[in-house]
Structures are given as C-alpha cells and as structure tokens.
Amino acid sequence: MNIIILENVRRIAADVFGIDIEEITPQSSIDTIKSWDSLQHLSFVLALEQFYSFQFEPEDVEQMKSIEITVMTIEEKLLGKDIKP
Numbered sequence: 001m002n003i004i005i006l007e008n009v010r011r012i013a014a015d016v017f018g019i020d021i022e023e024i025t026p027q028s029s030i031d032t033i034k035s036w037d038s039l040q041h042l043s044f045v046l047a048l049e050q051f052y053s054f055q056f057e058p059e060d061v062e063q064m065k066s067i068e069i070t071v072m073t074i075e076e077k078l079l080g081k082d083i084k085p
Helices: 003-017 038-052 058-063 067-079
Strands: none
Touching: 003 038, 003 067, 038 058, 038 067, 058 067
C-alpha cells in the first residue's frame, strides 16, 4: 500500500468526516466511522476526485467503503490498470 496515497486519503477522510486523522486507519470503514453515511460517502469521493484530478467509475464508488479499498482503487487508477480498450 502506497504510504503517500494512504496519508492523502486519511487527511481527506478526516476533513470530510469531521474526525481526527489519528482515528483513521486502513481498516476504517463505513461500519467504523459514525459520520460515514451515504451523503458523506459522495462528498468523500468528490473530494478525492478533485484532489487527484480524475473520476471514479460508478462500480469503484460503490466498492470504496473502507480506507484500504479506497487507497487500492486510487493506486489502480494512477497505474492505469482500469483503462478500457
């Protein structure tokens, strides 16, 4: 897991969810962060898209329900693994 991406995602999540960054680990998820509801999930995704200057596919957004999966999704997008022919 890329540490720089992880730290960026943690910082953005802390800002969007209104919690201390120390409370956010790779295992943090929609089930462990009280303020992570469907509306905040969209805000989180939009903040990530703005930060990284790309858009997620709808299926990516649906699966990004933990910090770890979010980091892995960003890594894949940055490596271009999701580019369709």
